[in-house]
Amino acid sequence: MTGPRLTLSGMLGLIALIAIGLGALRFASVYWASAVSWVLLLWLCAGLLGVIFRRGSARDFWVGFTVFGWIYLLLVHTSLMSTTLSAEMSAGIHQAIDSLLPFDAITVANPANAIEAQHDHAVRLIRLRALADMYLNFAFAVFGGFLALRFTARRDQQTTPPSEEPAR
Numbered sequence: 001m002t003g004p005r006l007t008l009s010g011m012l013g014l015i016a017l018i019a020i021g022l023g024a025l026r027f028a029s030v031y032w033a034s035a036v037s038w039v040l041l042l043w044l045c046a047g048l049l050g051v052i053f054r055r056g057s058a059r060d061f062w063v064g065f066t067v068f069g070w071i072y073l074l075l076v077h078t079s080l081m082s083t084t085l086s087a088e089m090s091a092g093i094h095q096a097i098d099s100l101l102p103f104d105a106i107t108v109a110n111p112a113n114a115i116e117a118q119h120d121h122a123v124r125l126i127r128l129r130a131l132a133d134m135y136l137n138f139a140f141a142v143f144g145g146f147l148a149l150r151f152t153a154r155r156d157q158q159t160t161p162p163s164e165e166p167a168r
Contacts (some may be wrong), residue, residue, distance in 0.1 A: 021135055028127040036134045043138065044069045060152040061145040068144020072137045093132045101125060 006014070024032040047069060050062030076089050101124070 024131055025128060028124055028131055030127065033127050033130050033134075036131055040073075040134045040138055044073065044141065047141070057149060057152065060148045063145075064148025064151075065141045065145035068147075069137060069141030072140045076133060076137065090129075090133055090136075093136060094129050097125060097128050097132055101128070 021036075024036055044066065047062050047066035051059060051066050054062055101121070
């Protein structure tokens with residue numbers, strides 16, 4: 001049994017997606033955060049259409065993608081559940097971002113600007129956290145899609161009778 005294969009155009013698209021994602025993380029602004037939010041929502045809605053209109057293994061992927069993507073979105077990005085659980089689910093990535101971008105007040109040249117610099121740093125951290133959460137949401141959805149493909153491949157393998165070959 002072979003796993004899902006990635007075509008050359010699919011690989012180029014994946015590399016472009018990663019490059020755009022890294023650019024968004026490097027220049028975290030309100031525009032990038034908004035754009036990534038809309039793209040995530042667009043993909044999750046497209047996943048719903050994939051569930052409705054696709055057939056076969058393509059539909060299996062979209063079922064996993066949609067279920068995992070929407071569940072992650074609802075659990076982490078909404079207040080439908082305990083805020084403690086929501087905070088715990090994303091605490092690891094938030095701590096990683098915070099440790100990568102520590103604020104050092106000593107490096108601020110003018111002490112009068114220290115409060116403004118600290119505010120700018122906090123806003124940047126909030127945007128980076130939001131972008132990281134959205135990227136994790138997308139990665140979780142893709143994982144769900146491939147997991148669904150794996151499950152259906154196993155199911156199909158178990159339900160398909162072995163071919164009968166004549167004994168030699």
